[in-house]
Amino acid sequence: MRLLFSVLRKILEKESFSHKTYNIDESEFWDFLNMAIKKEYISVLKGRIEDTYVLTEKGLEFLKSNLRFYREIPNDSKELPQWVRFEGGVYTPKNKKTKPEQNRYEPETIEYFHWSEILYSTLNSIKNKGGIGDLFIEQPASESDVLQIESIIGFELPESFKKVVLDYSRQCDFYWNTQENSTCELDDPNIFLSQGEPYTNRNILNGGLFDFGLWNLDKLITLNAIRIDHDYLDEKNNEFHFWSNSFIFSGDGMGNYFGIDRKYNIGEVIYLTNDKDFHGWRLGKSFESFMNNWIQIGCAGSFINDYIALSSRHIPYINNKTTNSFKIKKWLEIG
Numbered sequence: 001m002r003l004l005f006s007v008l009r010k011i012l013e014k015e016s017f018s019h020k021t022y023n024i025d026e027s028e029f030w031d032f033l034n035m036a037i038k039k040e041y042i043s044v045l046k047g048r049i050e051d052t053y054v055l056t057e058k059g060l061e062f063l064k065s066n067l068r069f070y071r072e073i074p075n076d077s078k079e080l081p082q083w084v085r086f087e088g089g090v091y092t093p094k095n096k097k098t099k100p101e102q103n104r105y106e107p108e109t110i111e112y113f114h115w116s117e118i119l120y121s122t123l124n125s126i127k128n129k130g131g132i133g134d135l136f137i138e139q140p141a142s143e144s145d146v147l148q149i150e151s152i153i154g155f156e157l158p159e160s161f162k163k164v165v166l167d168y169s170r171q172c173d174f175y176w177n178t179q180e181n182s183t184c185e186l187d188d189p190n191i192f193l194s195q196g197e198p199y200t201n202r203n204i205l206n207g208g209l210f211d212f213g214l215w216n217l218d219k220l221i222t223l224n225a226i227r228i229d230h231d232y233l234d235e236k237n238n239e240f241h242f243w244s245n246s247f248i249f250s251g252d253g254m255g256n257y258f259g260i261d262r263k264y265n266i267g268e269v270i271y272l273t274n275d276k277d278f279h280g281w282r283l284g285k286s287f288e289s290f291m292n293n294w295i296q297i298g299c300a301g302s303f304i305n306d307y308i309a310l311s312s313r314h315i316p317y318i319n320n321k322t323t324n325s326f327k328i329k330k331w332l333e334i335g
Helices: 002-012 026-038 057-065 067-071 077-085 099-103 112-128 143-153 159-167 189-195 217-229 231-236 287-296 304-309 323-332
Strands: 042-045 052-055 132-137 171-177 184-186 202-204 206-209 246-251 257-261 269-272 281-284
Touching: 002 026, 002 052, 002 057, 002 077, 026 042, 052 057, 057 067, 112 132, 112 171, 112 287, 112 323, 143 159, 143 217, 159 287, 184 323, 202 304, 217 231, 217 246, 217 257, 246 269, 269 287, 281 287, 281 304
Parallel strands: none
Antiparallel strands: 042 052, 132 171, 171 206, 184 202, 246 257, 257 269, 269 281
């Protein structure tokens, strides 16, 4: 599947490739291409000088249905042959993330008081634009509060989440909506091209999470029950059982939830949804990191496509220092 995904992507983006790209015998590679043509993933356009390949609707659908591979593709072309031959569940490229790209937007320490400042500033900005919203920040939880929750749900809370509720707040409710004639349009073409999305702009109308808040220690038992109710969906996915192996800390009220991975990329914030294209999408390397980046841009967005547009080109996490993120901060007057 990875070989087909890579070839289709290269055709779509008009990149050159050959059997040498994948370190495959030339005859074997031609057999593969003929198979892809025969199965109608690729069409051949006859030219006066040379033939060219284009994707069929089936080929485009294959790319869309396997967006998870975008997260794995190595930057180093020398690693590509190893990636396309990998037969396990999740491939971790050695050179997928360079150290500067991976860490450039992660502060050494996170100042929680700054979170409160930004959240209040965002709310004031939205109200000045004629929008609505609300913010409530509760006191920190106690160790006994956390232990009680852990005893009921049957596992320890992720360390990064636990740190926030113990050191900052046990509950943070925040949401906002603005008027349709006062929105921020995101238009960084690098994000749309790298993530394979068909749109060229996206209007941000709201932010935060209304139903469950950004997080709430007292709602974790209810959210864990919801997670258990969704376990049956794992049966439809042979690769990942995210519902069974995650910790849910919030939801958007539309059947999508925000969780923390407890098995695959342990500690990462992931998107849990019935949409197979985006189920398990990685939003942050930890709960604290995710919230820090999202809060820095006023918790903008309410759909997965918004969050993707606020990520960086090579990393799926929400990033507060991308072109789109700076545009949001300028619009909200918070940065």
